[in-house]
Every structure is written in structure tokens, then in C-alpha cells.
Amino acid sequence: MLKKRLVACIVVRGGIAVQSIGFKKYLPIGSAVIAAEFLNKWGIDEIILVDIDNIARKKGVDFSMITEISKKIFVPLTVAGGIRNLEDIRKIVRCGADKISINKLALTNPEIIKEASEIFGSQCIAVSIDAKLNKNGVYKVFSDSGGTETNLEAAQWAKQVEGLGAGEIFLNSIDRDGSKKGYDLDLVRTISSAVNIPVIAAGGAGHPRHFLEGILDGNASAVAAGNFFHFTEHSPIIVKSYLRRHNIDIRLETYADYDDIDFDEESGRITKKPDSFLEKLRFEYMSEEII
């Protein structure tokens, strides 16, 4: 059976990876290449590289960063941000990315989805939807990193891009971005039931439980987080271990699998082992698998 995917978003601004809060505030992390390398080692299922600088300053795509990242990771790489035309897509794919995700470009020129999927295949073309509940209780599509409200309803736009040949929807909740409150499950459910293509839920994950909710209640094919994966050693493995305990079919094949650890439900962190156990570990030899 097809497994659920745990996806990491690396948000890039000013050439470095950042944490994004509410599409407004940004905290620096460091090199995006190193972040990707670690996430790959920690068994992430997919990486989405979102360059928000390209969007704001209308810069071109940073192809060298994509090339560098693709050399370090052996999981799928999706690139988003600042894609202007078919030629950009071609170059991104040539740099070693597997998929691209477009937002503004799709909104201004929906036909490009059709053209691109006929050249690169549907599986290569994802559409990012940044959505927010408006005053009338309707999920609306926003563009320009959440700055501009369009007149499109999120579910209706999702159906439209599916019809044009998009292969996946990368769904961001603007309100939940960086909130650590969990996904906007209503939004995720609305979109994933509206379309027959996979939906990647993003925005708000701050506890392993949130990923579980995204899968079970939101019915997402993949659950993504950005901020959550930074600053914590083995963060993807911890989430996967949590999901596996709750009977989610997910890939967990890293050397460390945390099968024997205890979770603190409240904080979502693993509990510390007794000192006597940690003391023993100092003399244990862990070999890396040779392929």
C-alpha cells in the first residue's frame, strides 16, 4: 500500500533557510543545503524548497542552490517560488529537482498548468494554494505570499487546477503558518475531498499529534511542516515513530527508530532516558550501513 508521506518545507529568504511565522515574520536558520542534507539523513520522505525571496523581489530562481541540494539528497525534491515560465521549469528539473510547485504563475496564467503537464507530465507539476478563511467564512485563495486576496474559492480553484493537469496540491494555511496550533483541518478536508489528486497539508504543525490529525481527520496524502523540523535533532524520525505507534503506514527505516522510547504527550517530545542507560551508550559502537 502507498504510504503517507512526511514532507519538510525549507523556506528560503535572502539565500538562507528561515522559519516563517504567519507569512510575515522570519527567523534565520542557516544554510538550506545543510538543512536538506540532515533531513535526508533523518529519513524525511520529500523536501519542498520554497524561495519566498523570489516571490517578493521578483528575482529569478536560484538554480545553483537546487543543484547543490539535489547532490546531497536521495529523496524527491520539489521547488517552489519565483517560477516564471516553462524554461524555468525545464532548468529546475535539469538541476535535479523532481517536481515544481507554482502559485502566482498559475493564478495569472492557468493555461501554463496544461502546457507544463504535457511536457513534464502531471506528476511533475504541483500547484501551491495559500488559503485563508475570509470574513464570510469562505476559504479564499491568496497570492503574493498571502498579501493579495483573489476572488477564487480554494476548493473551486483546486478543482480547476486538477482539470488543467496539476498532479498535486500543496496546501498552505496562512492563518496557521508558524502558529504551532495544528493544521486547519477544515481546509485540508475541504480540499482533499474536492479533488482526486494528492493533497499535501502545510501550515501549523507544532506537535507530532498534528501530523496524525492531518492524515486521519484532514485525509491528506502527505503532511508537511517547516519550522517544526528545525532545531530538533532527529525531528522527522520522532514524528514518524509517533505516527507508527498510531498505526499510520509510514516509511521508517533510519538506524534510529525510537521504537523503545517514551513520548511526553503534552510537549510532543521524547522523554529522557535514565542516566545509567545513557552512560552505557557512550561505549556502544554504531556502524553505518555499507551499500
Added chain:
Amino acid sequence: MNDHKILIIDYRVGNHQSVLNALKCLGYNFLSSARKEDIEKADVYILPGVGAFAEAMKNLEQLDVVKTLTEQVLEKKKPILGICLGMQVLSERSQEYGPHRGLGWIKGEVVRIDTNNKNFKVPHVGWNDIKIVKKDPLFTKLDGAPNFYFDHSYHFVCDDSFVSSKCYHGIDMVASLQKDNIFGVQFHPEKSQNNGLKFFRSFFNYIENNKPVKC
């Protein structure tokens, strides 16, 4: 792999770079090209592929590699591994935005994944377990039902005798196939972390132990 020249056929499709990266990581020397001389000199081929079927066939024809490659693979029996779309082009035809004609090396057709079930979304994208039918030579380093990364909306339909592994996504689909010296995988070993690297290692170990037929 000192005696074997690996050629990754560069026909301007996606995932080319990722395949290069994976082989580099495993320490192989290889050449990436679509020139006639290089194809003739090589001993083993990798045919990557991400994209749409018609575009891939068009590129192969424009670069004029079809005739040379067919000669080397079908007559000189040099091994070839097609990945994803690189496997689908081995078929006789594809329905993707088509029908379009393929290389026709393996009897079969590429059709849209029709699961008729909302629980099985299309494209089939993500990590899926495969059921190994024939362990040797592609899966010698993997046990049980290993998982690989898939990303496709169309699948290869052919006779069971060619199938070396299957996967399930609402329907049973071909995950990998083999016809003599012609190999194909629907999944992306270059994007499947350690399982993918082990897969490449098994493939090249097999090639190393089987000298190509010299003509």
C-alpha cells in the same frame, strides 16, 4: 565496474541529474551523453525519464539515438535499465496525451492508472511497498517487501512473464520488469534513499559478473 562503460543517456528529460548523483554516490564512473559514438562504445545503459511520453520519444528521435541504441540493445544484447518514463518508452505505445508509439522492445502498452476509487488518488505518488516476483538480479540486496518512491499517472501493462516486481495502488501494477538484457523500473531508485542505492548496487554487481556479449 572498471571494464564496463556505463552510459547515462542524456535525452533532456528530468531526473537525469538525480541519476548522476546516485551513481556518483556509489562511486561509479560513467558518461552522460546521447552521441552515437558514445552509445556504440558503452557496455551498459541507463535510460532515465521524468516527463510526458510524447516529449521523451520526440527527444530520442530528434537526437537520433533510437537506431543506434536499438542495434546495441536488441542485436548486441547490451543491458539497459529504463527508469520510470525510461521504462515506459520501452513499450509499444502509450495513451498519455496520445496514443503515441514507443520503442516497442517489450510487448505492452502504457495506460492511465484507473483505480475507480477515491481512496487511491492519481498520480500514484509516494513510497509504496513492492512485491518481488523475481529476486535475481535486481533485488538481491533487499529483503521482504522493500519500499520505493513512485510518481506516475500511467502504468505499463504487459505479460506477467516480464514482471519482476509489482506494487498495489487500487490495482496491481508493474513495479519492475525484465526481458533478457532489458530492465525497467517504474519507481525512482535515485530518489528512494538506501533502498534505491542498494538496487543500483545489485544491478551493477550483476552487470559486472556478466561480461557483455562481444560481437
